[in-house]
Amino acid sequence: xxxxxxxxxxxxxxxxxxxxxxxxxxxxxxxxxxxxxxxxxxxxxxxxxxxxxxxxxxxxxxxxxxxxxxxxxxxxxxxxxxxxxxxxxxxxxxxxxxxxxxxxxxxxxxxxxxxxxxxxxxxxxxxxxxxxxxxxxxxxxxxxxxxxxxxxxxxxxxxxxxxxxxxxxxxxxxxxxxxxxxxxxxxxxxxxxxxxxxxxxxxxxxxxxxxxxxxxxxxxxxxxxxxxxxxxxxxxxxxxxxxxxxxxxxxxxxxxxxxxxxxxxxxxxxxxxxxxxxxxxxxxxxxxxxxxxxxxxxxxxxxxxxxxxxxxxxxxxxxxxxxxxxxxxxxxxxxxxxxxxxxxxxxxxxxxxxxxxxxxxxxxxxxxxxxxxxxxxxxxxxxxxxxxxxxxxxxxxxxxxxxx
Amino acid sequence: xxxxxxxxxxxxxxxxxxxxxxxxxxxxxxxxxxxxxxxxxxxxxxxxxxxxxxxxxxxxxxxxxxxxxxxxxxxxxxxxxxxxxxxxxxxxxxxxxxxxxxxxxxxxxxxxxxxxxxxxxxxxxxxxx
Ligand SMILES: Cc1ncc(COP(=O)(O)O)c(C=O)c1O
Ligand SMILES: [Zn+2]
Numbered sequence: 006x007x008x009x010x011x012x013x014x015x016x017x018x019x020x021x022x023x024x025x026x027x028x029x030x031x032x033x034x035x036x037x038x039x040x041x042x043x044x045x046x047x048x049x050x051x052x053x054x055x056x057x058x059x060x061x062x063x064x065x066x067x068x069x070x071x072x073x074x075x076x077x078x079x080x081x082x083x084x085x086x087x088x089x090x091x092x093x094x095x096x097x098x099x100x101x102x103x104x105x106x107x108x109x110x111x112x113x114x115x116x117x118x119x120x121x122x123x124x125x126x127x128x129x130x131x132x133x134x135x136x137x138x139x140x141x142x143x144x145x146x147x148x149x150x151x152x153x154x155x156x157x158x159x160x161x162x163x164x165x166x167x168x169x170x171x172x173x174x175x176x177x178x179x180x181x182x183x184x185x186x187x188x189x190x191x192x193x194x195x196x197x198x199x200x201x202x203x204x205x206x207x208x209x210x211x212x213x214x215x216x217x218x219x220x221x222x223x224x225x226x227x228x229x230x231x232x233x234x235x236x237x238x239x240x241x242x243x244x245x246x247x248x249x250x251x252x253x254x255x256x257x258x259x260x261x262x263x264x265x266x267x268x269x270x271x272x273x274x275x276x277x278x279x280x281x282x283x284x285x286x287x288x289x290x291x292x293x294x295x296x297x298x299x300x301x302x303x304x305x306x307x308x309x310x311x312x313x314x315x316x317x318x319x320x321x322x323x324x325x326x327x328x329x330x331x332x333x334x335x336x337x338x339x340x341x342x343x344x345x346x347x348x349x350x351x352x353x354x355x356x357x358x359x360x361x362x363x364x365x366x367x368x369x370x371x372x373x374x375x376x377x378x379x380x381x382x383x384x385x386x387x388x389x390x391x392x393x394x395x396x397x398x399x400x401x402x403x404x405x406x407x408x409x
Numbered sequence: 410x411x412x413x414x415x416x417x418x419x420x421x422x423x424x425x426x427x428x429x430x431x432x433x434x435x436x437x438x439x440x441x442x443x444x445x446x447x448x449x450x451x452x453x454x455x456x457x458x459x460x461x462x463x464x465x466x467x468x469x470x471x472x473x474x475x476x477x478x479x480x481x482x483x484x485x486x487x488x489x490x491x492x493x494x495x496x497x498x499x500x501x502x503x504x505x506x507x508x509x510x511x512x513x514x515x516x517x518x519x520x521x522x523x524x525x526x527x528x529x530x531x532x533x534x535x536x537x538x
Binding site for chain 2: 318322331333334336355387
């Protein structure tokens with residue numbers, strides 16, 4: 006084998022960058038202070054914390070006062086959804102209904118499950134459908150707004166199929182309806198330029214961009230009730246002694262990602278398209294997600310007659326680390342809700358493969374994946390009772406990358 | 410539902426399951442089979458087909474085809490291994506627990522994938538009952 010391991014699962018997580026680790030190191034031991042302490046060591050931590058906040062604010066071109074560091078993307082999403090819901094319930098302005106939230110059918114589980122829980126608490130949720138490419142149906146989204154709508158939340162780009170949503174348009178519609186708009190930008194931040202016009206709240210996670218795990222960010226210029234009460238940290242919006250080392254690391258990782266964005270976006274999109282073209286050479290395969298409105302690092306292809314978990318495990322034996330949305334691989338034994346939402350049959354979802362690129366991937370890796378995957382697919386199809394008797398299927402054409 | 414990446418999976422399966430998944434025994438088709446059994450899992454979509462050659466109520470050869478996850482492939486493999494050379498009466502006595510024991514267990518949510526092979530065997534042996 007030419008490579009020991011090729012990691013192509015960057016949508017799941019990424020390794021910590023050397024530069025990030027170096028930036029974090031002093032804050033574990035030498036500069037260990039509590040940012041709430043009055044003495045020099047405490048103030049040193051406080052300065053690092055506030056500098057990090059300002060750094061990120063400059064990248065996002067927002068007011069640092071509206072940035073809250075959290076423990077994860079999951080926490081940020083929970084905070085904005087529950088926090089907005091609680092805030093409105095507190096106000097008690099809405100007589101009959103406690104409040105209504107609009108979101109999409111392809112959100113990350115930490116949005117979906119939070120919405121489901123809010124329903125049990127008396128709130129109402131509309132899940133707006135998407136088209137076959139995973140783009141939200143804007144007319145249905147527009148129609149979903151009601152007098153009691155308290156928040157609209159649509160992800161910037163999808164973690165499974167990479168589809169990028171028309172956030173500018175969605176945020177504008179919400180603003181016209183006087184409803185705050187939130188976007189989960191965990192997969193988009195640092196990878197594509199973000200348009201935050203009319204966006205009131207935004208979620209980011211550090212470990213998706215070579216930062217440490219366990220650090221998230223919530224931007225919000227709209228009111229929300231905190232989930233964690235305590236010592237008044239983060240402007241009273243998120244109690245708990247700040248994870249200074251982690252936050253410093255996140256800010257550093259953000260800075261580097263934004264600096265390299267233009268170049269990496271182009272470079273990875275080229276590798277992505279080579280992977281997609283190459284994988285679609287395999288008979289009875291199809292691309293999941295939009296051809297062009299797509300994250301530069303996301304490849305998601307379904308192979309008929311095989312099951313995704315088997316495929317991922319076999320690829321791992323070849324040194325390729327990837328993911329699948331197969332029902333067999335899920336705890337609920339249901340195919341990915343995202344693949345279902347774009348209209349895939351159970352069989353099509355069963356054979357899905359996701360490869361997500363990162364900055365350490367190169368042409369050689371792509372060649373290696375394209376050399377090995379067809380054999381593995383063939384091997385599994387050999388085993389399959391559902392495989393067809395030799396037939397060819399038309400391939401989807403992939404056009405030039407575009408980053409709107 | 411979350412996409413499960415490979416690293417989550419490895420710790421889920423026993424060595425035995427992975428070994429059988431990597432090197433399945435009795436995989437393939439028997440063109441002139443005496444009996445063919447089929448089973449499908451309505452929950453997750455896995456499917457299996459089992460081919461038997463018999464002689465005087467003894468299973469002389471057996472092969473399988475499976476469309477499914479590692480659990481489904483490993484159990485197909487072990488079921489065929491266990492019934493090859495056995496009397497049909499004995500083969501019919503095989504239980505789910507026998508299979509799970511041989512595999513050293515399966516993660517809970519994977520147990521359903523392992524029933525497929527036994528169902529296909531029962532389907533194939535239906536005519537012999
Ligand atoms: C779109 C999206 N939102 C939220 C999250 C959750 O982020 P975290 O892992 O920081 O909780 C993820 C990561 O899996 C994601 O891909
Ligand atoms: Zn299965």
